Amino acid sequence: MTTESISPGTLHAWSICLQASEEARRRGDRRYGTDHLLLALLEDPSIEVVLGVNLPQARRALASLDHEALGTLGLASGTDAPELPMRAVPKKPRIRDVMKKDRLRMAPAAKKVLEQAVKPNRHKLQVTSQQVLAQILALQPPDPAAVLLGALGVNTSEVRRQLDTVTPDS
Amino acid sequence: MLTHWVCQSILTAMDIENLGVNLSSDDPAIGLRASLALHRLAERVEASHVASARYKGWSWQQIGDALRVTRQSVHTKYNKE
Numbered sequence: 001m002t003t004e005s006i007s008p009g010t011l012h013a014w015s016i017c018l019q020a021s022e023e024a025r026r027r028g029d030r031r032y033g034t035d036h037l038l039l040a041l042l043e044d045p046s047i048e049v050v051l052g053v054n055l056p057q058a059r060r061a062l063a064s065l066d067h068e069a070l071g072t073l074g075l076a077s078g079t080d081a082p083e084l085p086m087r088a089v090p091k092k093p094r095i096r097d098v099m100k101k102d103r104l105r106m107a108p109a110a111k112k113v114l115e116q117a118v119k120p121n122r123h124k125l126q127v128t129s130q131q132v133l134a135q136i137l138a139l140q141p142p143d144p145a146a147v148l149l150g151a152l153g154v155n156t157s158e159v160r161r162q163l164d165t166v167t168p169d170s
Numbered sequence: 171m172l173t174h175w176v177c178q179s180i181l182t183a184m185d186i187e188n189l190g191v192n193l194s195s196d197d198p199a200i201g202l203r204a205s206l207a208l209h210r211l212a213e214r215v216e217a218s219h220v221a222s223a224r225y226k227g228w229s230w231q232q233i234g235d236a237l238r239v240t241r242q243s244v245h246t247k248y249n250k251e
Contacts, residue, residue, distance in 0.1 A: 028213030029206075069204035070211070081214035102246055142199045 009046075009128045013114060014093040016040050016132060021104040022086040027062070033107035034145035035062060037114070038136055044129040050159055051133075053152045061151045109143060134163050220248050 019040035024032035041047045042055040090097055117131040118124045137156045139146040223233050234241035
């Protein structure tokens with residue numbers, strides 16, 4: 001059931017889902033979307049290097065996008081409430097971890113990203129961060145992940161080119 | 171009863187008349203993000219005040235009544251931490 005024995009860079013798709021759902025919980029979202037998947041991927045140092053941004057920067061960018069949007073409604077820029085605590089994500093998630101009663105649901109766009117990412121794999125629950133990132137980079141605004149990458153100033157076509165040279169088969 | 175400085179600051183910061191004008195802003199990308207951002211903010215305000223209510227000795231039943239949900243739902247949602 002675990003993936004460590006197969007390839008060092010391979011993750012269990014559930015780990016990414018759980019990490020993304022904790023990022024969503026932290027912000028107060030009820031569903032996790034492509035932007036949360038991107039935050040989950042930034043736990044992987046190699047993704048930080050490829051994108052040239054780190055997790056705190058991406059979290060701050062999301063918060064400032066929110067503040068900007070709330071500003072258009074006339075809410076003062078200092079209006080905020082503390083972020084919610086994240087729960088620990090197990091290294092080797094089991095079915096009981098993903099089927100908790102109070103779990104957050106996945107947004108349809110995030111589901112599609114993961115489905116496309118695991119498509120070439122024989123084991124559909126195993127995926128690499130790079131495969132998921134490649135799918136996220138293909139998204140266009142107004143998708144939340146594409147908006148976030150735009151706000152972070154990431155050159156998506158350049159990163160895709162880099163990913164293609166590293167993993168020509170994906 | 172759950173009004174707190176955060177809620178109060180939101181209420182006073184929001185100019186209701188301007189809100190109507192701003193809602194007619196024609197960029198759906200901003201408008202839809204603002205709507206979700208309000209949901210997120212509400213969720214965080216709720217969590218913060220549930221914690222504060224528990225600290226002040228409120229029962230799950232009282233919190234549930236204030237939020238118009240059952241005590242079980244509040245307990246399931248917030249009793250983890």
